[in-house]
Amino acid sequence: MAHVVVVGGGLTGLTVAFRLKQFAPDTAVTVLEPRPRPGGNIGTEEHRGFRVECGPNGFLDRTPAVPDLVRDLGLSDRLIAASDGSRKNRYVFLGDRLRKLPRGPLGLLTTSLLSLRGKWRLVTEPWRKTPPPQAEESVQQFAERRAGKEAADVFADALVTGIHGGDPALLSVRATFPRLPVMEREAGSVVRGFLRAAKQRKRDAKARGEPAPGPMRMWSFREGLQVLTDALAEQLGGAVRCGVTVRAVLEAASVAPWKVYGESSKAWSADAVVLACPSYEQAAILQELSPQLADELAAIPYNRIAVVALGYRERDCPRRFDGFGYIAPQNTRRDVLGVQWCSSIFPDRAPQGFVLWRALCGGVHRAEQVEWSDDRLGKAVHEEIKRAMGVTGEPVYRKIVRWPNAIPQYVIGHLDRVARIDALAAAHPGLFLTGNALRGVAMADCVEQAGLVAAQVANFVQNATV
Numbered sequence: 066m067a068h069v070v071v072v073g074g075g076l077t078g079l080t081v082a083f084r085l086k087q088f089a090p091d092t093a094v095t096v097l098e099p100r101p102r103p104g105g106n107i108g109t110e111e112h113r114g115f116r117v118e119c120g121p122n123g124f125l126d127r128t129p130a131v132p133d134l135v136r137d138l139g140l141s142d143r144l145i146a147a148s149d150g151s152r153k154n155r156y157v158f159l160g161d162r163l164r165k166l167p168r169g170p171l172g173l174l175t176t177s178l179l180s181l182r183g184k185w186r187l188v189t190e191p192w193r194k195t196p197p198p199q200a201e202e203s204v205q206q207f208a209e210r211r212a213g214k215e216a217a218d219v220f221a222d223a224l225v226t227g228i229h230g231g232d233p234a235l236l237s238v239r240a241t242f243p244r245l246p247v248m249e250r251e252a253g254s255v256v257r258g259f260l261r262a263a264k265q266r267k268r269d270a271k272a273r274g275e276p277a278p279g280p281m282r283m284w285s286f287r288e289g290l291q292v293l294t295d296a297l298a299e300q301l302g303g304a305v306r307c308g309v310t311v312r313a314v315l316e317a318a319s320v321a322p323w324k325v326y327g328e329s330s331k332a333w334s335a336d337a338v339v340l341a342c343p344s345y346e347q348a349a350i351l352q353e354l355s356p357q358l359a360d361e362l363a364a365i366p367y368n369r370i371a372v373v374a375l376g377y378r379e380r381d382c383p384r385r386f387d388g389f390g391y392i393a394p395q396n397t398r399r400d401v402l403g404v405q406w407c408s409s410i411f412p413d414r415a416p417q418g419f420v421l422w423r424a425l426c427g428g429v430h431r432a433e434q435v436e437w438s439d440d441r442l443g444k445a446v447h448e449e450i451k452r453a454m455g456v457t458g459e460p461v462y463r464k465i466v467r468w469p470n471a472i473p474q475y476v477i478g479h480l481d482r483v484a485r486i487d488a489l490a491a492a493h494p495g496l497f498l499t500g501n502a503l504r505g506v507a508m509a510d511c512v513e514q515a516g517l518v519a520a521q522v523a524n525f526v527q528n529a530t531v
């Protein structure tokens with residue numbers, strides 16, 4: 066029987082193992098994970114009725130990958146959708162007040178976020194004929210070229226801060242938002258590309274005899290996102306080995322072509338190895354096997370994030386905050402990147418009479434904040450929340466989680482680097498690299514990639530054993 070070792074028990078590694086069991090049921094799988102609990106940066110904690118997400122807050126149904134996984138795990142009836150208010154009301158904290166991000170053409174025309182000139186540049190995007198430059202563009206350059214500097218400063222920054230905690234001037238548009246340049250190329254404009262894609266989705270649904278799809282939604286589970294990784298780990302049972310840090314992976318001159326080394330000379334033989342841990346860990350693990358591959362992986366930068374969750378009494382809030390929350394554009398260099406109104410997005414995040422909000426601090430420009438003491442971070446976030454939202458009382462609850470290596474940043478040159486990584490890894494048949502550092506950071510990307518990698522591994526072991 067073939068044996069596959071998956072290194073890293075986050076969402077990616079667990080999904081690779083789960084799908085591999087489906088695609089190649091005769092294959093033995095072992096998942097090695099250093100922490101006492103699998104799940105990687107997905108984790109839900111509950112204290113005194115406040116339910117806090119330590120990492121991601123929800124996933125988008127942009128592709129069927131996560132909904133399909135949820136269905137296959139028998140969890141569909143435990144899913145909860147983000148509230149309607151959180152879909153409609155998203156804000157930017159600019160000029161010392163919360164301003165609503167516009168939705169639709171009317172919202173764009175009436176928004177106070179742009180001057181008349183800025184609005185004109187944005188709404189005329191479909192007719193703009195500025196060809197892309199030869200050199201790879203950043204998100205900021207792409208947005209400025211298509212929609213003008215004002216719109217880029219507000220919207221590109223909000224998008225990149227909200228999803229990546231990164232800097233739009235550093236991130237590659239092709240690597241970070243691959244659909245946008247494709248839309249420009251195929252439809253001549255991003256706006257037209259979105260409209261075409263929406264029409265196509267409607268046509269596809271009609272052809273399948275399904276109702277027209279609504280706009281993209283965010284989802285979680287009533288008990289929090291950890292339900293997903295717990296269910297994956299439960300399905301895998303004894304295949305998941307916690308408390309194991311992998312130190313090296315080497316090709317072996319024995320029957321099984323791979324040897325995976327943990328600490329204190331513990332080792333596992335394998336027919337194939339999947340590295341699903343962060344890229345800087347993959348680099349350390351591959352240092353002896355291929356220093357060149359290790360250097361490429363080590364060069365992928367990560368940002369640093371502190372999650373600061375605060376609970377308040379509802380009576381200390383000047384109004385009901387019905388929305389997703391707000392982003393503070395990075396160029397304002399404020400103490401928070403943004404605040405998610407968790408108890409307004411999903412039910413059961415705070416006890417009756419209280420609210421739970423979660424601020425993200427740090428990012429690429431304020432990385433030092435992750436080193437701040439709990440008191441300093443908690444105070445800074447409370448001051449920002451007082452200023453932006455006018456709360457009158459002190460927080461009654463606080464939970465702080467630090468991510469010294471939070472989200473990989475797909476900077477200019479990322480796709481070329483990934484191509485070099487693929488080429489170098491291909492020289493070692495049976496070695497597969499995946500995880501959020503390569504082809505998408507969102508949970509939906511990780512699950513989609515994990516399914517593809519599982520299919521490749523199944524194919525490899527089946528061919529290797531015939």
Ligand SMILES: Cc1cc2nc3c(=O)[nH]c(=O)nc-3n(C[C@H](O)[C@H](O)[C@H](O)COP(=O)(O)OP(=O)(O)OC[C@H]3O[C@@H](n4cnc5c(N)ncnc54)[C@H](O)[C@@H]3O)c2cc1C
Binds near residue numbers: 107122123508509
């Ligand atoms: C603060 C924060 C907020 C986020 N918000 C969202 C969101 O709202 N929506 C969304 O879609 N995405 C969000 N993301 C991104 C998303 O959570 C991640 O991209 C995704 O969960 C990554 O999964 P992964 O398995 O690839 O990596 P990880 O979760 O990092 O898992 C890697 C695993 O490898 C293990 N490992 C490390 N070293 C070794 C070793 N030497 N040997 C063996 N194992 C090792 C680790 O312990 C870990 O369990 C957020 C991320 C963060 C940090």
